[in-house]
Amino acid sequence: MPAARRRGRPPDPQLAETRRRALVAAASEAFAQQGYAAAGIADIDARLESGHGTFYRHFESKREILDHVVDDAIARLVASVLPDPAALQTGSAEEFLALVDELIGRVFAVVDAEPDVLCLLLLETTSIDEAMTLRLLNAVEGVTGAVAAALEDGVRDGFLRADLDTHAVAAQALYLLVPGLLRTIRGGLQGEDRDRYRRGVVELLARGIAPAA
Amino acid sequence: MPAARRRGRPPDPQLAETRRRALVAAASEAFAQQGYAAAGIADIDARLESGHGTFYRHFESKREILDHVVDDAIARLVASVLPDPAALQTGSAEEFLALVDELIGRVFAVVDAEPDVLCLLLLETTSIDEAMTLRLLNAVEGVTGAVAAALEDGVRDGFLRADLDTHAVAAQALYLLVPGLLRTIRGGLQGEDRDRYRRGVVELLARGIAPAA
Amino acid sequence: MPAARRRGRPPDPQLAETRRRALVAAASEAFAQQGYAAAGIADIDARLESGHGTFYRHFESKREILDHVVDDAIARLVASVLPDPAALQTGSAEEFLALVDELIGRVFAVVDAEPDVLCLLLLETTSIDEAMTLRLLNAVEGVTGAVAAALEDGVRDGFLRADLDTHAVAAQALYLLVPGLLRTIRGGLQGEDRDRYRRGVVELLARGIAPAA
Amino acid sequence: MPAARRRGRPPDPQLAETRRRALVAAASEAFAQQGYAAAGIADIDARLESGHGTFYRHFESKREILDHVVDDAIARLVASVLPDPAALQTGSAEEFLALVDELIGRVFAVVDAEPDVLCLLLLETTSIDEAMTLRLLNAVEGVTGAVAAALEDGVRDGFLRADLDTHAVAAQALYLLVPGLLRTIRGGLQGEDRDRYRRGVVELLARGIAPAA
DNA sequence: AATGAATGAGAGTTCATTCAT
């Protein structure tokens, strides 16, 4: 006699994961478009044409799925912009600035493709609760740290200012993008305007990090 | 027949204005501390030990008072930082940077004095609705415009880079303050750390806006 | 100038108490007729033609009002049956049994007047939760104790059996009423049948507590 | 054409019966421990590590299985206490009281062995709905009837009071046990205390049913 | 003019029940 086979429909772990992802995607949309407070579980369900119960089979609460939505958004953003942290290695100021230019381009590309991601992170996340704010700040800190490390390398290799406050400049570099991203999400900063904005940021950083003449 | 004189103490328009101001202040506190969604009308009333009815005598709705709260916050912020737009006039790069340094100091002073103001504007305001977001962005745009005009003057007078994207740089200059302000609100960016932060921003701008050598 | 009069409608503490009582009465009815689990807040409100919010202004939760409903029921029952604990004093077996007969009559009278009271206490209360069960058992224990004390007096005075387990008999005396009360609530044990039932209980006790011949 | 033989293992009616019994046992536990309202289908399934579907293959609804749970509990109780109704035949007052004593002992033994049975019957069953209450009362009536018949025999044979209201006394005999059973379920009425309680009941009945001296 | 009791729409959540696999 073979090992007793389990009766019934075999549970499909993929299915659960698929559902969860669909729910996170739907919640992401709902939260980005209507706001976390204004969006109801019903709005999430409606996007999937599923019942409320399904939501609660996969997530404990509205608040819990927000964590996943935000983690997901951060992960997608980071994956699109910084797929390989090792790629931050550069050997000269020119290379470094080219890399920055490239990364900025990728950030804009993500926002074009999925504006919801940034709506959520920039606009919604800050007003939920303490835990969520910390979650976001940690993520920002992570990226800041990676950029700071890259700057550190440049300082060590002599093509960046010796007295650079790398962490501060890394944070500045990120926040320099924010006004451009907001204009992109809202009005649509595009084409020539966007290129100018992008060049402006690179130029500002270029001057900011260049070794003293 | 003359208009019938109403009996009793005539309504005092000043009193109404006083009440409104007190309500806006209370709402400001409540929204900043608990968040707009979490704060209830009851929380606002409780701070004044008045009834809900009083609130609705002076404001149409919770949403309406938020407009006043935000306008008030913006006005106080601008008044503290930029009391006289004419003061933005400067005659040299050194003067200009000294002015920037001065303004940054004033911003930090406001946050020290009334952290609620910035909690509201930076964290809460973005997640209410479209109209509120526009209201905030308009205010930011106003300040950005003033700064951009000052930069324009500098360009015209030759002590700033001729090819400066003045509007973009003005916006960036504002957003460069955000990480510092957030750290101030949260952990308390103070003393030496704050000075370093401040110098970092001024330095970045100094290099970024200097005319090509 | 006289002491500043408080503005607005003076709060009426009586009103709140009246409402609370009305809610307790409505809840009592609802719980007795539909059962605690099946009765919804809406059913309580409907009886008073008031909104859900009114309920929650006066009580924290459905579970909380049940405590009041039960306390109320116990109090009314005890007040009707044992208005004066001192009245339990008797001087002879005949007097004692006459008192028992009288008390049984009063219990039936309460059930006739307010069957809900007993529906609640006998049928619903036992299946809510541990705390509620204890609340009821404590009340029963109180009455049992009073009856036991009366029996104790009789033993001491020599007109009851010397070896009487007073507490056990007191409890049994109470529970002997249960089948009759249930039949009253349900079918209606009335008239001659009820008298017979009553005499049966008195007779059993009479024989049970008499001193050994 | 002969009826098409179904493929595979033919459904085993015994298996179905086994399942049903297991479900009833699990439901019995769940209802007794958590209460009917609080226990969910999921709690029943969890005890058997089976799925909800299995439950609904064997029972129509949560309400339906309760009928079986209660019938089962009553049957087990009766089987343990009164395995053979013919055994109620006795020939003298002493024999009769010895039998009563014996039966009381068996009731306590059941409660020791399966407290759930009485928890369910005494505490839960009364608050479900009309039909369930009737079901329980019918069962009680059945037992009361059997006891009454035994009393009737004693009256006929002259060793019990000629004017005994046999039905009423039978009911009284049952309810005399209730406070003791409740104390057993809850605190644990045991050892010497239980014996005293038991003797008290027997004594009370002994006096109650003895022929007039 | 001020009060706060009352309102009730609507929120998040649970769970008995169904049914595709």
Add this chain to the structure above:
DNA sequence: CATGAATGAACTCTCATTCAT
């Protein structure tokens, strides 16, 4: 025949808003 994912009605509870006093 078993499974458990899916369903959605119904629940308790909250809170912005109204209005009798």
